[in-house]
Amino acid sequence: MASANVKQVQGAEFANFLGENRLVMVDFWANWCGYCHALSPVIEQLAEEYAGKLSVGKVDTDSNGAIAGEFNVMGLPTVLLFENGKEVDRLVGAMPKDAFVKMIEKHL
Amino acid sequence: MYDIAVLGGGPAGLAAAVSARVRSKTVAVISNAMTENGLYRSKLVPNYPGVPDISGSALLEAMHAQAEKLGAGFVEKRLLSAVYGNGQWYLGAEDEMIEARALILAGGVVRSERFAGEEKFLGRGVSYCATCDGMFFREKHVVVYGETAAAEREANYLREIGCIVVYLSRRDGKGALADTIPFLRMRTLEVCGEETVQRVLVDGETIQCDGVFLLRPSVAPVDLLPGLALEEGHIAVNRAMETNLPGVYAAGDCTGKPYQIAKAVGEGQVAALSAVAWLDQRKDG
CATH class of the missing domain: 3.50.50.60 (FAD/NAD(P)-binding domain)
Known part of the structure; x- marks a missing residue:
């Protein structure tokens, strides 16, 4: 579930990944989550459209429960937006692309 | 498709x-x-x-x-x-x-109905689906609100995977609910907490919990x-x-x-x- 513009982030890489760009968006997902699969193409489109301005990663919550816990992710999918390493926004559940565009544009 | x-x-x-x-x-x-x-x-x-x-x-x-x-x-x-x-x-x-x-x-x-605090804590303890999000609440206290046999089964599922469950309903009778799950009749519900859910108010009475499953029909x-x-x-x-x-x-x-x-x-x-x-x-x- 990763593409050229979306990085699968694991465990200890997470902290460094947040420093990759001023704006970083992270999609928390799991393989058994139907919504997450539906959301995946939207996340990939966003990563392509905002390439350079926004780094996009995915965290598999099954193998990275500690990261999910650290950011109070208690439902899937949850997408967090970080600015300079700090969470500034989040969207929970299956959302239309517009909702993500709105969230990203607010912080560009 | x-x-x-x-x-x-x-x-x-x-x-x-x-x-x-x-x-x-x-x-x-x-x-x-x-x-x-x-x-x-x-x-x-x-x-x-x-x-x-x-x-x-x-x-x-x-x-x-x-x-x-x-x-x-x-x-x-x-x-x-x-x-x-x-x-x-x-x-x-x-x-x-x-x-x-x-x-x-x-x-x-x-x-259309929303409980107080529901939107604020969505994804931070409030969930609409036990089979989707239940795993985040193993070994934790959750309350489940439902009106149907399907909701009772979802509450049983949460109990089976290790959540400590209290079931709330506006409907009478425990139905298919497991005997190990306390059942409470309710009229009003409010979800409270800080970063995440910490408790609910059921008709004004406090119940401490980490998760709230709202399983409306x-x-x-x-x-x-x-x-x-x-x-x-x-x-x-x-x-x-x-x-x-x-x-x-x-x-x-x-x-x-x-x-x-x-x-x-x-x-x-x-x-x-x-x-x-x-x-x-x-x-x-």
Whole structure:
């Protein structure tokens, strides 16, 4: 579930990944989550459209429960937006692309 | 991918499914269990033409069997989200994702309701689906609010995976609920906490918990589809049963009175034929 513009982030890489760009968006997902699969193409489109301005990663919550816990992710999918390493926004559940565009544009 | 997803398994939805199948479209009917339908509990239906002494359950079972025989698919789950993208609908039914080109809303009269704190803590302790998010709450205290046998089963599932569960309902009786789960009748609910859920207020009484599962039988159409136009509290439709959203139709009680089976069946058929025409036109274009 990763593409050229979306990085699968694991465990200890997470902290460094947040420093990759001023704006970083992270999609928390799991393989058994139907919504997450539906959301995946939207996340990939966003990563392509905002390439350079926004780094996009995915965290598999099954193998990275500690990261999910650290950011109070208690439902899937949850997408967090970080600015300079700090969470500034989040969207929970299956959302239309517009909702993500709105969230990203607010912080560009 | 289905041609048409019908949301609701009452007379309007089943009539729509029958008509769509007769026109060779693929159909998924997403609904609660038939036994949860109000009509199912009706002892006698006195005014549906042709079957003078039939009970609600017998009529519903016959309609259901007819749609099934014609090849309609049935998904007995709660529809939680509807997202449009890439020219199709992605419908989240608990842990399942159903894809369809057109929608027929036939879920009956559902009031839009939000508990205090619900929106604020969504994804931070508030969840609408036990099978989706239950794993985040193992070994933790959760309260489950529900009104149906399906909700009782979801509460049992949470108990089985190791959550410490209290069940809240406006309905009487424990039903299918496991004996190990305390049952509380409630009128009002408020979700409280700081970063995440820490407690709920049930009729003013505090219960400490980390998670709140709100398992309403149905989500109001206007909450599923922001932008859906209403008229005096019902979904606004024209004579073709079109809503204001392209490719979205509505039929039955959700479009307004009279709340009668014959009216629902007629609207279901019109909605299906309109959806079929819309799909065929799109294919040509």
